[in-house]
Amino acid sequence: MILQVQGVCKRFGGLQALTDVTFDMEEGQILGLIGPNGAGKTTLFNAVNGVYPPEVGKVVFRGQDITRWAPYKVAHLGMARTFQVVRPLNELTVRDNVIVGACYGREGHSRTAGAKVADAVLERVGLAERANQLAASLNVAQKKRLEMARALAAKPYLLLLDEVLAGLNPTEVARMLDTIRQIRAEGVTIFMIEHLMHAVMNLSDWVVVLDYGKVIAQGLPQQVSTDPHVVEAYLGDPRLAAELLAGG
Amino acid sequence: MKVGNVGAVRPAASAAVPSIPARFWQRVSFWVTLAVVALLGAVAIVSQRDTLREAMFTLLMFASLASSLNILLGYTGYVSFGHIVFFGLGGYSGFYFISKQGWSIYPSLIVGGLVASVIALLIGLSILRLRGAYFALATIGILEAARAFVANFGPFGGSTGLSINFSVYRQYGGPAQALWTSFYIMWVITFIVVIVSFYIKSSRFGLGLLSIREDEDAALVMGVNAPRWKTLAYVVSAFFPGVIGTLYFFKNGNVEPADAFRLQMSIETIVMVMLGGQGTVLGPILGAATYDRLRSYLLTSDLFKNLHLAVAGLALLLIVLFVPAGVVGWLRGRFAQLRRVLE
Ligand SMILES: Nc1ncnc2c1ncn2[C@@H]1O[C@H](COP(=O)(O)OP(=O)(O)O)[C@@H](O)[C@H]1O
Ligand SMILES: [Mg+2]
Numbered sequence: 001m002i003l004q005v006q007g008v009c010k011r012f013g014g015l016q017a018l019t020d021v022t023f024d025m026e027e028g029q030i031l032g033l034i035g036p037n038g039a040g041k042t043t044l045f046n047a048v049n050g051v052y053p054p055e056v057g058k059v060v061f062r063g064q065d066i067t068r069w070a071p072y073k074v075a076h077l078g079m080a081r082t083f084q085v086v087r088p089l090n091e092l093t094v095r096d097n098v099i100v101g102a103c104y105g106r107e108g109h110s111r112t113a114g115a116k117v118a119d120a121v122l123e124r125v126g127l128a129e130r131a132n133q134l135a136a137s138l139n140v141a142q143k144k145r146l147e148m149a150r151a152l153a154a155k156p157y158l159l160l161l162d163e164v165l166a167g168l169n170p171t172e173v174a175r176m177l178d179t180i181r182q183i184r185a186e187g188v189t190i191f192m193i194e195h196l197m198h199a200v201m202n203l204s205d206w207v208v209v210l211d212y213g214k215v216i217a218q219g220l221p222q223q224v225s226t227d228p229h230v231v232e233a234y235l236g237d238p239r240l241a242a243e244l245l246a247g248g
Numbered sequence: 249m250k251v252g253n254v255g256a257v258r259p260a261a262s263a264a265v266p267s268i269p270a271r272f273w274q275r276v277s278f279w280v281t282l283a284v285v286a287l288l289g290a291v292a293i294v295s296q297r298d299t300l301r302e303a304m305f306t307l308l309m310f311a312s313l314a315s316s317l318n319i320l321l322g323y324t325g326y327v328s329f330g331h332i333v334f335f336g337l338g339g340y341s342g343f344y345f346i347s348k349q350g351w352s353i354y355p356s357l358i359v360g361g362l363v364a365s366v367i368a369l370l371i372g373l374s375i376l377r378l379r380g381a382y383f384a385l386a387t388i389g390i391l392e393a394a395r396a397f398v399a400n401f402g403p404f405g406g407s408t409g410l411s412i413n414f415s416v417y418r419q420y421g422g423p424a425q426a427l428w429t430s431f432y433i434m435w436v437i438t439f440i441v442v443i444v445s446f447y448i449k450s451s452r453f454g455l456g457l458l459s460i461r462e463d464e465d466a467a468l469v470m471g472v473n474a475p476r477w478k479t480l481a482y483v484v485s486a487f488f489p490g491v492i493g494t495l496y497f498f499k500n501g502n503v504e505p506a507d508a509f510r511l512q513m514s515i516e517t518i519v520m521v522m523l524g525g526q527g528t529v530l531g532p533i534l535g536a537a538t539y540d541r542l543r544s545y546l547l548t549s550d551l552f553k554n555l556h557l558a559v560a561g562l563a564l565l566l567i568v569l570f571v572p573a574g575v576v577g578w579l580r581g582r583f584a585q586l587r588r589v590l591e
Contacts (some may be wrong), residue, residue, distance in 0.1 A: 049469065075471030082471075089462035091527075100459045103452045104471035111452040150470060 001060075002027040002158055008057030010040075010047050010213075017043045018054065018213045025158075025206075030180075032191045032204030032221070034197070036233060040213040041193045042084055045160050047167050048191075049081055050074045062157065078106040081160035082147035084193070088135035095131040098122055098153045099196055105154020117153050125149045125179060141172045148179065159183065161192040165199055177203065201225060209233065222246070278446045281530045285311070285442055288537065289435040301431050305499070307540045308434045309492055312441040314520040314532035316488035319448060320361070321518065322526035324481045325461030326376070327384045329514055330391030331489065336395055336508030338364030338490020340404050343497040347412045348403075352419070354500050357491045364490025365483045372482040376475065379464070388511065395509035409504030430499040437495070441488050446529050450482070457481050461527070512557050516543070519560050522567045525574030534575060539563070 003025040010018040025031050033041050046052040046062045048059050053068040060066070066074055080101070089097050095118050102114035102121075109117055122128045125145045130138065135146060144164050151159055161180070165173050179197060183191055194200040200207065200221070207224040209217040211233040217224050224230055285308070292304040317331050342360025345351040351359075375386040400406045422427040448454040456477045459467040468474050497503040516539065524535025546552035546559060571578050 051465070051469065058526055070473075072471045072473045075469065081469060083466065087463050087466040089459050091462060096455060096458070100455055100467070100470050102469075103455060104459075104473075106471075106473075109452075111450070111455060114452070154471060160547065199539045232352065 001025065002062055003191070004058075004060040005044075005048065006060070008044070008047050008054045008059065010043055010052060010054045021057070021210070021213070021215055023208050023215060023218055024192055025189060025191060027157075027189050028184070028187055029205040030184055030192065030203050032200040032207045033191065033193045033210060034195075034200055034207060034224075035210035035216075039210040041210055042162055043213075044210065045081060045162055045193070045232040047190075049079055049160065072104070074096070075105060075154065076108070078155070078157035079160065080105060080151035080154040080156035080158075082144075082151050082162055082164055084162040084166070086140070086143040086147055088138065088143050088146055089200075090134065090136035091136055093132050093167060094135050094138065094146060094149075095119070095122065095128055097135050098149045101150035101153035102155075105156065107155050114153075117155075118149075121149045121153045124182075125152070140167050141169070144168065144176070148176075152183065156188060158189045158191060161190060161194075163193050163195060165196050166196060173199070197225075251286035260334050263440070269591065273448060274446075278442075281442050281446070281533055282439065284530070284533055284537075286437075289431075289438075292431065298427070301428070303544065305431050305434050306544075307537055308438045309496065310428030310517065310540050311533045312434075312438045312488055312492060313447050313517045313591060314524070314536045315438075315441045315529075316485045317517050318521050318526060318528075318532045319445060319457075320481050320484040321521055322487065322528070322532070323449065323454060323457040324478050325460060326478065326482075327518070328482075329384050329484070330385045330387035330389075330483075330511070331392045331516065331517065332510060332514035333363040333387070333391040334368060334486040334489040334493075335493035335496075335513070336391075336398070336505075337367055337493075338486070339493020339497045339508055340398060340410075340503055342490070342494025343410055343412075343503050344404060346416065346494075346498055347410045350416075353429075353433070353495070356498070357494050361487040361491040364486040364493075368483045368486030369479065372479040376478050376482060391509055391511060395505050398508065399505040403589075405504075407505060409502060409507070411502035412498075414501070427499060428466060430495055433495055434492075437491060441531065442533065449529060453477060453480070458527070512560065515557070515564070516560050519564050519567070522564065522572075522574050525576030525578070525580070528574070528576045528580070531574050531576040538575075 001024050006022050008018055008021040021044060033044065035041055043052065047054040049074060050066070050069045050071040050073070058065060058067050061074070061077060061079060064077065064078065089100065095115070098118035098121055099111065099114040102109045102117040103111060119128070119131070124130050125148055127142060127145050130142065138146060148164060168176060173196070175242055180190065180203060204221050207218060207221050208215055209224055209230050216229045216233055217227040275419050288308060292301040313335065317328065320326050320328055338360040341363035342356040345356045345359055346353060368382055371390060375383060378386055398404050404410060404557065414423060417423045417426040456467070456472045459470065459472050460474050460478055464474055520535040520539045521532045522534065522535070523539055525531030546556070552559060567574065573581055
């Protein structure tokens with residue numbers, strides 16, 4: 001088990017954002033996290049990597065209890081993430097953004113070594129030509145790739161991807177899916193939040209479904225897509241429900 | 249490696265722009281900055297005029313104060329309105345060893361810097377949790393508190409302060425020669441500040457600071473130990489004001505609370521950093537030179553003499569409104585080619 005989440009609860013004022021969330025992640029797999037908007041998916045990422053420490057419950061990463069650790073310590077251990085709402089370091093170049101990932105991630109490179117790592121990563125995500133531009137000047141699809149590049153430069157064992165496909169056109173989606181498959185092929189475990197049902201169902205080895213902060217189902221993609229609870233949870237969103245029933 | 253599979257990205261096989269490594273340009277801009285500092289000092293030496301030497305001392309002093317503030321303000325993105333507190337406290341401490349313990353200026357300079365850094369460490373651990381305007385306000389509070397403390401602190405002479413006997417200057421070749429010595433030391437300090445500032449910016453540490461400036465929460469998630477690095481930035485940026493304070497009071501022969509903790513001086517230093525371009529190595533030096541010349545021009549006019557601070561405030565306002573990146577930053581943004589040259 002690379003990650004164990006045990007009975008995690010997180011509350012924002014009067015809102016119970018996560019209730020008793022429990023699941024395990026196996027090394028080398030892709031785990032898909034789905035659920036309606038506001039279900040608490042991003043909050044779960046935040047609880048796992050220390051941005052919002054959970055009040056109750058435990059997070060174990062590679063055998064180490066990391067509950068309530070500061071995010072930078074979690075990063076050093078080998079967990080990297082992308083942000084759903086992209087957060088480029090605007091006034092830095094694309095290359096420097098990625099060097100931050102390399103210098104402060106798991107391998108903690110020097111700046112010179114970090115630059116080499118960054119260039120290799122930029123090449124593979126297709127941003128090499130943009131390396132010297134300011135991050136602010138990228139378009140949305142490129143910013144998503146930048147998020148990915150920064151996380152990859154950290155050489156994580158576990159990569160948390162928060163809706164990296166959202167807002168991309170079909171060509172860009174196909175490209176990003178390729179990248180994700182490659183990363184997995186290199187042995188990186190991936191925990192991904194995704195709204196595009198066909199993508200989740202195709203990529204994931206295991207799917208966890210969150211609704212109102214609770215895990216309402218988990219299993220193989222086919223099991224989950226026919227689970228009555230899941231279908232019900234998605235009834236509010238007929239398009240997603242249809243996609244789900246169509247088997248992705 | 250799917251680089252080529254989206255048609256638009258690649259025109260005929262990698263049209264490699266003949267690129268000179270970014271490092272090279274960073275070096276160039278670094279040497280340009282050093283050349284500016286060298287020139288500023290050389291002017292006084294060549295002329296051998298006392299008035300010019302004093303003017304250049306002040307200019308170099310502000311240039312290095314601005315440059316060290318830039319490590320916090322420009323690189324890390326934390327606005328310290330009360331940064332002059334380190335000039336005051338460090339200066340007082342260094343001066344104490346000269347006047348009361350009979351130390352020579354050189355070790356006293358180091359002690360002044362170290363005291364400022366240690367105090368910055370203690371203060372930083374508590375107030376660097378605050379962000380934005382809260383941090384800025386806290387720094388003003390600390391400046392006022394330090395002034396009040398020193399004015400009542402016996403060993404520092406309370407509200408009358410400390411002074412040195414003129415005979416102390418004998419070991420430096422007499423009072424006149426001591427002024428020249430002070431000038432040379434100030435010149436050397438400015439070089440050191442520029443060098444340190446450049447090396448920090450091109451280091452791993454500096455990149456961490458820049459990432460904190462851009463988005464502290466994102467930086468944390470990327471593994472930047474923000475609490476540690478910003479405290480270190482605060483400590484480093486406090487060191488030089490402590491050294492400079494010691495030198496300044498040594499040159500003046502006395503120190504008193506009203507002189508050591510001037511909010512106005514703090515604000516002027518911020519104006520200099522912002523005017524030249526925060527976050528660049530060259531900016532604070534140019535900003536200090538420009539503002540200092542402007543100020544000495546205004547000071548000779550009776551009308552402006554008393555509007556000193558108002559002018560600084562107005563300048564700050566205009567910069568924030570119209571050229572928030574400062575002159576160097578504006579040039580970098582306006583002419584993309586300059587981005588590599590002006591570091
Ligand atoms: N920092 C926060 N403060 C208060 N409420 C929050 C915060 N972050 C998320 N929430 C709330 O928690 C719930 C879950 O949000 P989120 O995890 O972003 O959902 P999802 O990613 O599944 O769309 C939402 O109701 C959201 O408004
Ligand atoms: Mg979300």
